[in-house]
Amino acid sequence: MARREPGELEHSRDRTTAAAQHVPVESGGVLAARAVSxxxxxxxxxxxxxxxxxxxxxxxxxxxxxxxxxxxMKILAGVHTDYVGAIEVxxxxxxxxxxxxxxxxxxxxxxxxLNLVPELPVADNIFLxxxxxxxxxxxxxxxxxxxxxxxxxxxxxxxxxxxRIADLRVxxxxxxxxxxxxxxxxxILIMDEPTSALSAAECEILFKVVRQxxxxxxxxxxxxxxxxxxxxxxxxxxxxxxxxxxVTAPIAELGREAxxxxxxxxxxxxxxxxxxxDRGAPILAVRDLSLExxxxxxxxxxxxxxxxxxxxxxxLGIGGLLGAGRTEILxxxxxxxxxxxxxxxxxxxxxxxxxxPIAAQKLGLALVPEDRKARGLHLTxxxxxxxxxxxxxxxxxxxxxxxxxxxxLAKKAVTDLxxxxxxxxxxxxxxxxxxxxxxxxxxxxxTAPSILLLDEPTxxxxxxxxxxxxxxxxxxxxxxxxxxxxxxxxxxxxxxxxRILVMCEGRMTGMLxxxxxxxxxxxxxxxxxxxxxxxxxx
Amino acid sequence: MSALRLLSRTKLYxxxxxxxxxxxxxxxxxxxxxxxxxxxxxxxxxxxxxxxxGLVATGMTIVILIGGIDLSVGSVMAFATVVSAMxxxxxxxTGSALLGIPATTLVAFVAVAALIHFVFKGLARGKGVAIxxxxxxxxxxxxxxxxxxxxxxxxxxxxxxxxxGQVSSKFGVIAVLMTAPCVGLVFGLISGVIIVGGRLQPFxxxxxxxxxxxxxxxxxxxxxxxxxxxxxxxxATEDFELLRSMAWGVIxxxxxxxxxxxxxxxxxxxxxxxxxxxxxIGGNEDAARLSGVDVxxxxxxxxxxxxxxxxxxxxxxxxxxxxxxPDAGQGLxxxxxxxxxxxxxSLMGGRGGLVGTLVGVLIFGLLSDxxxxxxxxxxxxxxxxxxIIVCTVLVQERNLGQVxxxxxxxxxxxxxxxGTTGRAGQRTAALQQEGNGGNP
Numbered sequence: 001m002a003r004r005e006p007g008e009l010e011h012s013r014d015r016t017t018a019a020a021q022h023v024p025v026e027s028g029g030v031l032a033a034r035a036v037s038x039x040x041x042x043x044x045x046x047x048x049x050x051x052x053x054x055x056x057x058x059x060x061x062x063x064x065x066x067x068x069x070x071x072x073m074k075i076l077a078g079v080h081t082d083y084v085g086a087i088e089v090x091x092x093x094x095x096x097x098x099x100x101x102x103x104x105x106x107x108x109x110x111x112x113x114l115n116l117v118p119e120l121p122v123a124d125n126i127f128l129x130x131x132x133x134x135x136x137x138x139x140x141x142x143x144x145x146x147x148x149x150x151x152x153x154x155x156x157x158x159x160x161x162x163x164r165i166a167d168l169r170v171x172x173x174x175x176x177x178x179x180x181x182x183x184x185x186x187x188i189l190i191m192d193e194p195t196s197a198l199s200a201a202e203c204e205i206l207f208k209v210v211r212q213x214x215x216x217x218x219x220x221x222x223x224x225x226x227x228x229x230x231x232x233x234x235x236x237x238x239x240x241x242x243x244x245x246x247v248t249a250p251i252a253e254l255g256r257e258a259x260x261x262x263x264x265x266x267x268x269x270x271x272x273x274x275x276x277x278d279r280g281a282p283i284l285a286v287r288d289l290s291l292e293x294x295x296x297x298x299x300x301x302x303x304x305x306x307x308x309x310x311x312x313x314x315x316l317g318i319g320g321l322l323g324a325g326r327t328e329i330l331x332x333x334x335x336x337x338x339x340x341x342x343x344x345x346x347x348x349x350x351x352x353x354x355x356x357p358i359a360a361q362k363l364g365l366a367l368v369p370e371d372r373k374a375r376g377l378h379l380t381x382x383x384x385x386x387x388x389x390x391x392x393x394x395x396x397x398x399x400x401x402x403x404x405x406x407x408x409l410a411k412k413a414v415t416d417l418x419x420x421x422x423x424x425x426x427x428x429x430x431x432x433x434x435x436x437x438x439x440x441x442x443x444x445x446x447t448a449p450s451i452l453l454l455d456e457p458t459x460x461x462x463x464x465x466x467x468x469x470x471x472x473x474x475x476x477x478x479x480x481x482x483x484x485x486x487x488x489x490x491x492x493x494x495x496x497x498x499r500i501l502v503m504c505e506g507r508m509t510g511m512l513x514x515x516x517x518x519x520x521x522x523x524x525x526x527x528x529x530x531x532x533x534x535x536x537x538x
Numbered sequence: 539m540s541a542l543r544l545l546s547r548t549k550l551y552x553x554x555x556x557x558x559x560x561x562x563x564x565x566x567x568x569x570x571x572x573x574x575x576x577x578x579x580x581x582x583x584x585x586x587x588x589x590x591x592g593l594v595a596t597g598m599t600i601v602i603l604i605g606g607i608d609l610s611v612g613s614v615m616a617f618a619t620v621v622s623a624m625x626x627x628x629x630x631x632t633g634s635a636l637l638g639i640p641a642t643t644l645v646a647f648v649a650v651a652a653l654i655h656f657v658f659k660g661l662a663r664g665k666g667v668a669i670x671x672x673x674x675x676x677x678x679x680x681x682x683x684x685x686x687x688x689x690x691x692x693x694x695x696x697x698x699x700x701x702x703g704q705v706s707s708k709f710g711v712i713a714v715l716m717t718a719p720c721v722g723l724v725f726g727l728i729s730g731v732i733i734v735g736g737r738l739q740p741f742x743x744x745x746x747x748x749x750x751x752x753x754x755x756x757x758x759x760x761x762x763x764x765x766x767x768x769x770x771x772x773x774a775t776e777d778f779e780l781l782r783s784m785a786w787g788v789i790x791x792x793x794x795x796x797x798x799x800x801x802x803x804x805x806x807x808x809x810x811x812x813x814x815x816x817x818x819i820g821g822n823e824d825a826a827r828l829s830g831v832d833v834x835x836x837x838x839x840x841x842x843x844x845x846x847x848x849x850x851x852x853x854x855x856x857x858x859x860x861x862x863x864p865d866a867g868q869g870l871x872x873x874x875x876x877x878x879x880x881x882x883x884s885l886m887g888g889r890g891g892l893v894g895t896l897v898g899v900l901i902f903g904l905l906s907d908x909x910x911x912x913x914x915x916x917x918x919x920x921x922x923x924x925x926i927i928v929c930t931v932l933v934q935e936r937n938l939g940q941v942x943x944x945x946x947x948x949x950x951x952x953x954x955x956x957g958t959t960g961r962a963g964q965r966t967a968a969l970q971q972e973g974n975g976g977n978p
Contacts, residue, residue, distance in 0.1 A: 334828075336827065357827055357828050357829070357830050358830045358831075362830075367828060369824075369825075369828055375824040375825055376822075376825050376828070377822060377825055378818050378826070379821065379822065380888060380889050381817065381818070381821055385814065385817070385818070388814075389814070389825075392811045392815075393830070398657065398660035399656065399810045399812060400810055400811075401809055401811055
């Protein structure tokens with residue numbers, strides 16, 4: 001088990017030399033990343049990123065979804081341990097083997113999903129795993145409670161240390177996380193979208209605590225999508241884009257527009273935009289679509305008041321940040337969303353009730369889900385079985401499978417979509433990401449749908465396959481298919497869409513016509529806290 | 539290379555052959571110089587022995603293939619033995635008759651109605667459906683609803699007439715063979731409904747059913763864990779002896795049932811849309827649901843089939859051991875699961891099949907037979923069986939090199955031993971190559 005791969009040895013040697021080549025950080029720098037790169041199973045997500053944090057500053061880290069913010073922070077906090085590049089703390093090169101080591105170096109991370117035990121009181125959560133003990137055996141509850149009390153007091157937080165976490169509001173839980181980090185004597189605090197679930201008043205309290213910490217010399221990395229919030233609290237800002245470092249500057253020098261430009265500002269890539277399609281007859285009219293899911297904490301409205309028309313031959317793009325409700329729109333239409341649905345769907349002039357994917361399929365809808373491995377494919381089954389699955393009910397007679405027709409379907413798919421494989425009997429799991437995606441699309445095209453719903457159709461696939469999928473989408477639209485595409489990549493959204501529906505926090509914040517659409521316009525509508533009046537540029 | 543791959547793909551059969559060979563070579567020889575293991579009597583006995591486990595394992599395979607598990611099969615089988623024994627030996631409206639007749643009627647109605655509907659749908663579909671067309675066939679009310687219901691009702695009435703005619707005397711073979719499996723099916727269906735409707739873990743639901751069915755069987759049998767003896771010819775119909783006889787003098791009848799179940803349900807898995815759905819759900823339930831597969835119906839069917847086969851096994855148990863008893867099925871579910879897993883069906887679902895289960899059941903049966911021929915202490919037999927299960931599954935799941943490497947006996951390039959550090963190392967090495975200008 002202790003055997004090391006040859007590559008690993010080389011790699012660690014290389015890392016030490018790389019670290020030695022760098023000059024130490026100038027005074028004031030408490031944490032620095034030098035030329036950090038990282039890849040996940042062949043997909044590179046960070047490219048030689050430099051990052052530097054100074055004592056006592058609030059440093060905002062911004063970027064679109066998938067820009068690499070979270071990955072970089074997880075490397076700094078010791079969550080990811082296999083990367084290329086160097087990390088320095090107080091000028092000394094370090095290599096964390098895990099979260100514990102990073103904590104010992106004074107780095108604490110507060111994740112978006114809080115890591116608290118709901119059934120335990122505040123004090124127990126703060127000192128979880130580090131409880132003060134009497135005679136090395138019994139938990140010294142009184143000492144723990146007092147320590148928690150004084151810690152909370154120092155932070156100016158008015159919380160009872162004996163209250164169970166489950167009885168606190170999310171904002172208060174966030175403050176407990178901060179107290180916990182400080183009890184570890186963290187000098188560097190990483191906060192990943194801390195305000196995403198907070199009310200305005202709770203945000204104010206959080207900001208107060210953050211500023212106070214900064215004054216006390218704690219360096220804070222603050223990840224957020226909300227530009228207004230960053231403008232209000234951060235001293236400096238670093239923007240990442242596509243895994244690369246774009247800019248680091250004092251916040252006063254940049255301003256809102258400059259930050260947005262830095263986040264999205266790549267030139268639209270080499271694909272030519274297709275000519276605007278002739279808008280055909282409307283095929284789908286969605287009115288006031290809503291979705292409410294019930295959680296333990298109560299009901300949550302994840303979708304409200306979404307209305308749009310979809311025409312034959314049109315590609316409607318849906319833009320927005322993660323969690324804005326984009327996927328939920330598709331799933332609600334397709335009948336696969338969990339929760340209470342509201343609103344009406346009119347298909348080809350007739351009001352329909354789509355309660356399940358079975359009903360959706362019969363009505364000629366098709367959904368290519370976001371996560372092809374988890375929701376799109378039977379990975380151990382061959383291409384033939386995967387492609388034929390939605391059609392089997394139709395082509396089987398008296399329940400007996402028509403193997404020849406299934407094979408014909410799969411062969412046609414392989415030829416039409418140029419799926420690179422050894423043959424239709426090859427297992428889906430041994431295909432590349434792009435070819436897997438083509439199989440998922442192919443299985444739906446085999447049902448001859450009139451409306452195709454695509455959720456992140458090009459996530460995690462290479463450039464060549466992306467272009468093929470773009471071409472396929474254009475061809476299908478040209479044949480009169482109506483397509484809704486959700487994508488997080490702005491250039492892709494602009495390239496594909498005839499119109500763009502922008503979502504923010506479960507609400508529709510705008511519908512942009514092709515002519516009016518730009519990355520900046522989409523980003524402005526997608527960012528929370530911005531101008532939320534419904535805009536229509538048509 | 540391809541020869542090696544062929545060898546590795548068929549290793550299950552080689553395992554069976556190996557066990558058979560070991561049995562033949564090591565077998566004691568009778569006084570007349572005959573190899574006891576290879577004697578017809580011994581081999582048919584093995585088939586007879588494995589048939590009950592085999593039938594249960596057949597249903598279990600389908601349930602495991604959809605990604606579930608059915609722990610209740612032993613108790614359900616035991617319940618069926620009690621029902622069968624009571625129907626055979628006690629005349630009049632006993633609890634078994636009160637339970638069995640409605641269950642059979644219900645199953646007959648649903649099965650016949652569904653079958654008629656299904657056939658009409660198949661007829662309406664026409665021969666050449668163009669590829670890539672949704673054909674949402676809507677049957678007119680006559681053929682879609684009225685005729686199936688009418689047909690179902692007719693058959694249900696026939697069933698009631700036939701079965702209640704037998705109540706006053708005692709049940710015959712055919713009546714018992716109809717009733718007990720349907721009771722088992724209802725048990726399976728109840729498990730399925732709770733699992734699907736309540737979105738609960740199949741493990742816990744069928745565990746509850748295992749306990750519940752055992753209790754019901756004891757209640758039904760009357761006194762606590764009473765044994766209900768069935769003496770064909772004296773307290774029950776002599777025809778029942780048929781179920782433990784030899785067909786054409788060579789194949790034991792229980793074995794015939796087992797082989798028939800393998801062939802019927804094997805074909806169902808292989809050649810029908812239902813079979814494909816079973817694998818699709820086990821492979822990726824979400825993907826299957828999003829592909830318009832009626833996940834609920836397929837899952838319910840799987841548990842119903844499992845219960846049905848456990849019911850048949852119950853009837854055969856009564857024939858074999860001449861008794862019905864509430865504790866008959868203890869440990870049966872574990873034997874069945876072991877046979878399924880030895881047969882190469884993944885407990886995660888979606889991978890495997892009934893041919894493997896047949897081989898798994900035979901391996902298990904031959905093994906017991908060999909150990910018994912050698913007069914090995916029965917407790918030691920259990921220990922050896924446990925060892926064999928682990929070894930077989932190890933060989934099934936990993937290739938030999940990986941197994942050896944896991945115990946530090948050999949080096950391989952595979953990832954199995956490397957753990958996270960190994961993988962991480964490889965990945966970073968690859969990343970570095972790319973960074974050094976090795977970008978393709």
